[in-house]
Amino acid sequence: MGKRVTILDVAAEAGVSRQTVTRAVNGMGDISESTRRRVLEAVERLGYRPSRFARNLVTRQKQHALGLVVASFDNPYYTDIAASMLSAAAERGWQVILASATDDAVPSMLSSQVDVVVMHYTGSAVRETVGGPPIVYLETGHPDVHAVELDIESGIVAIVDALRERGARRFGMVDSGHLRRTHGNYVPTPKRQWFERAAGDQFVGAAVGEESIADGGRAFGELLERHPEVDAVLVFNDLMALGAVQHAHAHGVDVPGAVRIVGIDGLAFGEAVSPPLTSIALDRHALAANALEIAQILAEADFGRIDPVHRKVRSDILWRESA
Amino acid sequence: MGKRVTILDVAAEAGVSRQTVTRAVNGMGDISESTRRRVLEAVERLGYRPSRFARNLVTRQKQHALGLVVASFDNPYYTDIAASMLSAAAERGWQVILASATDDAVPSMLSSQVDVVVMHYTGSAVRETVGGPPIVYLETGHPDVHAVELDIESGIVAIVDALRERGARRFGMVDSGHLRRTHGNYVPTPKRQWFERAAGDQFVGAAVGEESIADGGRAFGELLERHPEVDAVLVFNDLMALGAVQHAHAHGVDVPGAVRIVGIDGLAFGEAVSPPLTSIALDRHALAANALEIAQILAEADFGRIDPVHRKVRSDILWRESA
DNA sequence: CTGTTAGCGCCTTCAT
DNA sequence: ATGAAGGCGCTAACAG
Numbered sequence: 001m002g003k004r005v006t007i008l009d010v011a012a013e014a015g016v017s018r019q020t021v022t023r024a025v026n027g028m029g030d031i032s033e034s035t036r037r038r039v040l041e042a043v044e045r046l047g048y049r050p051s052r053f054a055r056n057l058v059t060r061q062k063q064h065a066l067g068l069v070v071a072s073f074d075n076p077y078y079t080d081i082a083a084s085m086l087s088a089a090a091e092r093g094w095q096v097i098l099a100s101a102t103d104d105a106v107p108s109m110l111s112s113q114v115d116v117v118v119m120h121y122t123g124s125a126v127r128e129t130v131g132g133p134p135i136v137y138l139e140t141g142h143p144d145v146h147a148v149e150l151d152i153e154s155g156i157v158a159i160v161d162a163l164r165e166r167g168a169r170r171f172g173m174v175d176s177g178h179l180r181r182t183h184g185n186y187v188p189t190p191k192r193q194w195f196e197r198a199a200g201d202q203f204v205g206a207a208v209g210e211e212s213i214a215d216g217g218r219a220f221g222e223l224l225e226r227h228p229e230v231d232a233v234l235v236f237n238d239l240m241a242l243g244a245v246q247h248a249h250a251h252g253v254d255v256p257g258a259v260r261i262v263g264i265d266g267l268a269f270g271e272a273v274s275p276p277l278t279s280i281a282l283d284r285h286a287l288a289a290n291a292l293e294i295a296q297i298l299a300e301a302d303f304g305r306i307d308p309v310h311r312k313v314r315s316d317i318l319w320r321e322s323a
Numbered sequence: 324m325g326k327r328v329t330i331l332d333v334a335a336e337a338g339v340s341r342q343t344v345t346r347a348v349n350g351m352g353d354i355s356e357s358t359r360r361r362v363l364e365a366v367e368r369l370g371y372r373p374s375r376f377a378r379n380l381v382t383r384q385k386q387h388a389l390g391l392v393v394a395s396f397d398n399p400y401y402t403d404i405a406a407s408m409l410s411a412a413a414e415r416g417w418q419v420i421l422a423s424a425t426d427d428a429v430p431s432m433l434s435s436q437v438d439v440v441v442m443h444y445t446g447s448a449v450r451e452t453v454g455g456p457p458i459v460y461l462e463t464g465h466p467d468v469h470a471v472e473l474d475i476e477s478g479i480v481a482i483v484d485a486l487r488e489r490g491a492r493r494f495g496m497v498d499s500g501h502l503r504r505t506h507g508n509y510v511p512t513p514k515r516q517w518f519e520r521a522a523g524d525q526f527v528g529a530a531v532g533e534e535s536i537a538d539g540g541r542a543f544g545e546l547l548e549r550h551p552e553v554d555a556v557l558v559f560n561d562l563m564a565l566g567a568v569q570h571a572h573a574h575g576v577d578v579p580g581a582v583r584i585v586g587i588d589g590l591a592f593g594e595a596v597s598p599p600l601t602s603i604a605l606d607r608h609a610l611a612a613n614a615l616e617i618a619q620i621l622a623e624a625d626f627g628r629i630d631p632v633h634r635k636v637r638s639d640i641l642w643r644e645s646a
Numbered sequence: 647c648t649g650t651t652a653g654c655g656c657c658t659t660c661a662t
Numbered sequence: 663a664t665g666a667a668g669g670c671g672c673t674a675a676c677a678g
Contacts, residue, residue, distance in 0.1 A: 007657095074591075
């Protein structure tokens with residue numbers, strides 16, 4: 001792996017100047033067909049590839065790049081967000097660089113590669129490093145950072161009301177234990193707290209599981225065992241809720257007759273299970289659109305430090321059949 | 324949007340040299356705490372952000388970027404691939420820039436942003452443009468390009484054999500009509516051709532649908548109507564197969580009793596439907612690992628033109644309950 | 647500890 | 663149609 005082949009090498013090989021090489025490689029005018037051919041042959045022979053850094057440095061393109069950091073690609077919720085971000089970004093001519101948060105080194109790697117980082121709020125806002133790109137947080141309400149907030153709470157309040165109207169009186173929850181990672185032991189998630197508050201004394205209990213289909217099913221089973229009287233269950237996310245529906249189906253539990261099941265996220269996959277999953281749908285499209293709007297504002301400020309920008313996205317109940 | 328704030332502006336503002344600014348911003352040594360603080364204050368005040376291009380140009384980092392172009396993020400198969408690519412890339416310290424092929428402008432945008440492009444073979448290999456990055460194709464067998472081939476055929480042969488052993492005698496298929504886009508009208512996919520060949524005169528017919536859960540279900544219904552005698556159905560992909568299982572469930576068709584259903588892809592979601600979906604599982608992990616291996620080879624050749632590199636990935640039957 | 651001198655590789659003037 | 667300068671913004675390598 002010797003020295004990199006540069007435009008000068010090509011120029012020498014073809015017996016022309018660097019500029020002529022530029023013209024040939026970039027398909028510009030003011031160059032004779034024969035010269036172009038000769039240069040391109042030299043390019044082939046040497047295996048020359050222009051340096052994207054040098055090129056972008058000098059052309060000052062409006063090529064903006066945004067780094068999207070998501071928790072995990074195992075949860076389709078995040079891939080859905082990524083998809084939405086992708087199309088929102090494409091509309092505005094942004095590139096999207098993806099990174100999974102599990103890789104701890106990523107944020108720093110991203111720093112030198114992107115103009116803006118978009119990531120989920122992980123409890124403690126990663127401090128914007130000096131010389132690093134600005135960060136836009138997803139789903140938080142922290143006032144000091146750029147953020148697109150997600151109003152899940154009102155969706156939860158609404159679903160509790162709606163479930164009551166349909167006769168539900170004993171509310172249970174399948175919660176995620178993911179906060180364990182930062183807190184050491186299980187801590188009720190905000191979703192559970194909102195749910196408990198909305199359900200009031202009709203809240204009968206919760207079970208905790210990992211964020212997977214299988215463990216969602218297991219936790220649901222555990223909840224049913226401990227609280228057989230439960231007649232409406234909110235599940236932390238659709239992934240786990242799918243497991244719950246599956247578990248109910250496998251154990252002959254009538255859904256929504258005996259127990260109503262509601263997920264959170266509104267994933268398309270919810271329609272594939274039996275019965276199709278009712279869910280508190282998060283508007284991922286709006287989430288992405290807003291994130292990009294903020295990114296655009298940042299870009300217009302040349303990514304300098306500006307006052308925190310906030311956007312809010314609401315959630316809606318996606319009625320299917322499980323509730 | 325005035326002139327960009329550069330390191331020189333900061334240097335002037337702080338009354339130091341550029342080099343000192345570099346030291347402060349990059350947290351290097353050889354700088355007094357007071358100077359550093361003063362410089363960082365100037366950075367804040369001016370809203371200075373280093374140019375990632377200039378920085379990467381001069382540091383000649385081993386920061387490689389790979390552009391991943393997928394057909395659509397609506398199909399979890401592709402997001403799964405993206406996820407696998409992401410972790411494979413993270414292991415090797417590569418960045419992944421994502422693009423959806425639906426956006427036609429993307430490939431050219433990518434060219435100037437990445438070192439290697441990884442994309443699905445779309446029938447006609449996009450010719451590598453002079454000065455553009457090398458391309459690694461996924462799922463093809465074309466000999467002239469770098470590629471990771473996917474051996475789906477052997478999986479199809481194996482599943483037909485296995486289904487025969489379980490008593491199946493009348494094979495039907497739900498195929499995708501996606502080739503319509505390039506051919507104008509429906510053309511049997513390679514998957515169907517392999518399947519027909521394997522099934523021989525036990526092949527009874529096929530129905531065609533769009534690549535979605537809903538249309539997979541519809542097409543499956545159509546197949547059953549036209550060929551009620553069918554007792555084993557191969558579906559183009561898991562997405563459509565999910566619809567098929569769902570359709571069967573909704574119409575009281577016993578799966579696998581009356582008809583066996585097999586998908587292709589091996590998505591995790593297959594386990595959430597009733598009955599869980601048997602599928603020809605593609606090893607996405609190996610696919611990604613191989614693609615990155617090729618990318619690495621390309622990197623070692625400084626992305627110059629080298630002989631086509633090929634890898635092959637096999638498929639395995641993932642037995643669940645639908646077959 | 648701080649500043650100076652060289653480039654990194656390319657494209658944009660301008661000249662020829 | 664081609665070539666010669668100049669500079670994009672930054673950091674490495676030396677100076678002091």
